[in-house]
Amino acid sequence: MSTTLPNTTLRTEGLSKQWGAFKANSDVSLTFQPGARHALIGPNGAGKTTFINLLTGFFAPTSGKVFFGDEDITALPQHKRVKLGMTRTFQINTLFAGLTVLESVVLAINERKGMQFVWYKTVAQESATIDEAMELLTLLKLERDADTITRSLPYGKQRLVEIALALATKPKVLLLDEPAAGIPSAESAELFDVIARLPREVTVVFIEHDMNLVFRFAERITVLVGGKVLTEGTPAEIAADPRVKEVYLGEAEHE
Numbered sequence: 001m002s003t004t005l006p007n008t009t010l011r012t013e014g015l016s017k018q019w020g021a022f023k024a025n026s027d028v029s030l031t032f033q034p035g036a037r038h039a040l041i042g043p044n045g046a047g048k049t050t051f052i053n054l055l056t057g058f059f060a061p062t063s064g065k066v067f068f069g070d071e072d073i074t075a076l077p078q079h080k081r082v083k084l085g086m087t088r089t090f091q092i093n094t095l096f097a098g099l100t101v102l103e104s105v106v107l108a109i110n111e112r113k114g115m116q117f118v119w120y121k122t123v124a125q126e127s128a129t130i131d132e133a134m135e136l137l138t139l140l141k142l143e144r145d146a147d148t149i150t151r152s153l154p155y156g157k158q159r160l161v162e163i164a165l166a167l168a169t170k171p172k173v174l175l176l177d178e179p180a181a182g183i184p185s186a187e188s189a190e191l192f193d194v195i196a197r198l199p200r201e202v203t204v205v206f207i208e209h210d211m212n213l214v215f216r217f218a219e220r221i222t223v224l225v226g227g228k229v230l231t232e233g234t235p236a237e238i239a240a241d242p243r244v245k246e247v248y249l250g251e252a253e254h255e
């Protein structure tokens with residue numbers, strides 16, 4: 001993977017999203033420093049996924065702005081944000097699931113290169129693309145699975161393939177919405193080990209419910225509650241914050 005990507009700060013200013021009278025995000029102003037390992041946490045319904053959807057352009061905000069570096073990208077469509085270097089993972093679709101891991105990543109690289117309409121078997125012969133794909137698979141410890149059909153991989157590895165596909169876009173910022181959801185805890189720790197090894201050129205913003213994973217891998221944590229930022233800090237600061245404990249204790253009591 002290239003190590004020459006310029007770093008860019010992703011930032012929001014007073015971002016709000018409202019459906020009718022319901023405010024899913026209220027006045028969220030956050031800055032994600034280049035190279036950050038930044039977790040978004042908060043109880044169910046706190047507005048974490050909504051916030052990621054505002055960052056990617058999947059939702060338009062009711063008010064507020066999103067900046068990528070100096071550029072105001074609030075009105076930019078999703079695909080243009082991907083081109084700028086903001087990528088989120090998507091669940092592998094049916095087409096990708098039926099391909100081998102290597103074919104899938106080659107397809108994603110060709111998409112980035114604007115060669116998506118070229119039949120993949122022809123393009124796969126292009127050795128530079130295959131080399132790049134293998135490099136990515138090695139980074140994600142998937143090199144031995146290159147020739148395996150994606151859908152026959154264990155679920156945890158499929159999630160890694162999704163990250164490989166996102167990395168094929170050469171993101172500066174990788175947005176992960178519960179990357180370990182639904183996978184056994186041993187596999188989820190492995191998945192986060194891989195995420196932790198991603199090059200620093202990639203800023204990683206992730207939503208995660210498992211606090212063990214959050215406190216092991218995040219270097220910065222923002223706590224959202226009721227669509228608002230409750231607080232932000234280092235893991236040590238967040239762990240020591242009585243307001244955060246209260247929010248989570250309150251949640252545990254209701255479960």
Ligand SMILES: Nc1ncnc2c1ncn2[C@@H]1O[C@H](COP(=O)(O)OP(=O)(O)OP(=O)(O)O)[C@@H](O)[C@H]1O
Pocket residue numbers: 019024042043044045046047048049050051
């Ligand atoms: N398209 C939508 N229309 C109306 N309400 C929505 C929409 N999307 C989300 N919401 C509501 O906004 C609130 C915040 O949802 P969101 O998914 O952002 O929370 P979350 O913090 O990611 O929750 P979880 O941890 O449970 O995934 C929820 O009450 C949800 O029902």
